Amino acid sequence: MGGGRIVAGCLAPHPPHLVYAENPPQNEPSSEGGWEQLRWGYDRLRASLAEVDHDVVVILSPHWQTYVGTHLLGLEQFEGFSVDPVFPNLFRYTYDLTIDLDLAEGIHAEALAAGLDAHMMRNPDFRVDYGTITTAHLTDPEWSKPLVVISSNRSRHYYSVEVMQEMMAELGRATKKAIEASGKRAVVLASNSLSHRHFTTEPEVPEDMSHEHITSHAMHLWDMRIIDHMVNGRTKQLLDEMPEFTDQAIAETDGGALTWLLHALDLPEYKATLHGYGTVIGTGNAVVEWPAWRHQEGSA
Numbered sequence: 001m002g003g004g005r006i007v008a009g010c011l012a013p014h015p016p017h018l019v020y021a022e023n024p025p026q027n028e029p030s031s032e033g034g035w036e037q038l039r040w041g042y043d044r045l046r047a048s049l050a051e052v053d054h055d056v057v058v059i060l061s062p063h064w065q066t067y068v069g070t071h072l073l074g075l076e077q078f079e080g081f082s083v084d085p086v087f088p089n090l091f092r093y094t095y096d097l098t099i100d101l102d103l104a105e106g107i108h109a110e111a112l113a114a115g116l117d118a119h120m121m122r123n124p125d126f127r128v129d130y131g132t133i134t135t136a137h138l139t140d141p142e143w144s145k146p147l148v149v150i151s152s153n154r155s156r157h158y159y160s161v162e163v164m165q166e167m168m169a170e171l172g173r174a175t176k177k178a179i180e181a182s183g184k185r186a187v188v189l190a191s192n193s194l195s196h197r198h199f200t201t202e203p204e205v206p207e208d209m210s211h212e213h214i215t216s217h218a219m220h221l222w223d224m225r226i227i228d229h230m231v232n233g234r235t236k237q238l239l240d241e242m243p244e245f246t247d248q249a250i251a252e253t254d255g256g257a258l259t260w261l262l263h264a265l266d267l268p269e270y271k272a273t274l275h276g277y278g279t280v281i282g283t284g285n286a287v288v289e290w291p292a293w294r295h296q297e298g299s300a
């Protein structure tokens with residue numbers, strides 16, 4: 001085969017509040033809205049992705065945490081009921097998702113060939129994490145594309161951010177290689193927030209936006225700095241600053257998704273598009289797209 005490529009890469013965070021606020025039929029609780037700036041950001045991301053043909057969506061979620069290597073969903077279908085353990089009042093979602101098993105196997109094989117530890121998750125009763133489900137839903141509420149779902153190897157916790165970066169760089173390159181060999185056009189999603197210090201209590205009405213703001217000025221400054229790197233094509237500087245950002249902003253980049261994405265995109269020097277930014281229980285969240293297809297020869 002060959003001829004496949006990543007047509008777009010996105011930072012696509014997964015606060016379950018955003019699904020709750022949209023009131024889709026799959027989610028049990030109902031809301032009066034909320035977090036509109038971020039949801040409008042997702043509207044703009046969906047409109048942008050609708051312009052580019054793609055066959056598959058590849059997601060790395062910080063909430064599928066594996067301590068022995070990287071795991072990939074390894075059956076053609078997973079269905080079940082997902083409850084956010086921290087916000088069971090907001091997220092109780094019935095899911096039914098389809099996996100692109102060929103591409104998942106391809107990434108698994110490339111990861112092994114690169115010297116990484118990797119495994120296929122073949123348990124039909126495995127409960128898919130809410131990060132994957134939320135990011136997949138917000139990016140494509142119709143669930144119209146098959147997914148590849150990749151776990152977050154917690155090398156940050158065993159070792160350091162630097163070791164995490166090395167391993168996720170390798171996994172990003174392996175992901176890119178497997179997509180190119182597959183002949184498919186892929187959208188690749190890093191499912192994480194930026195600064196991740198959050199409030200420990202919730203207002204009586206969770207969607208009461210008069211309570212919603214960033215937890216501290218320091219968190220705001222870090223988020224704006226990282227966004228500024230993204231929208232000005234300073235990927236290498238962003239990666240250089242990732243250890244400090246991850247430590248000081250308690251950032252959800254600790255799961256490796258953003259590092260993985262930037263390497264799968266081959267360290268883009270073009271400007272990313274910021275579709276939206278907003279806080280959720282005080283954490284910083286940006287919806288960002290790297291429109292790779294606009295920078296590839298012969299693309300349309």
Ligand SMILES: [Fe+2]
Nearest residue numbers: 062063131252
């Ligand atoms: Fe999270």
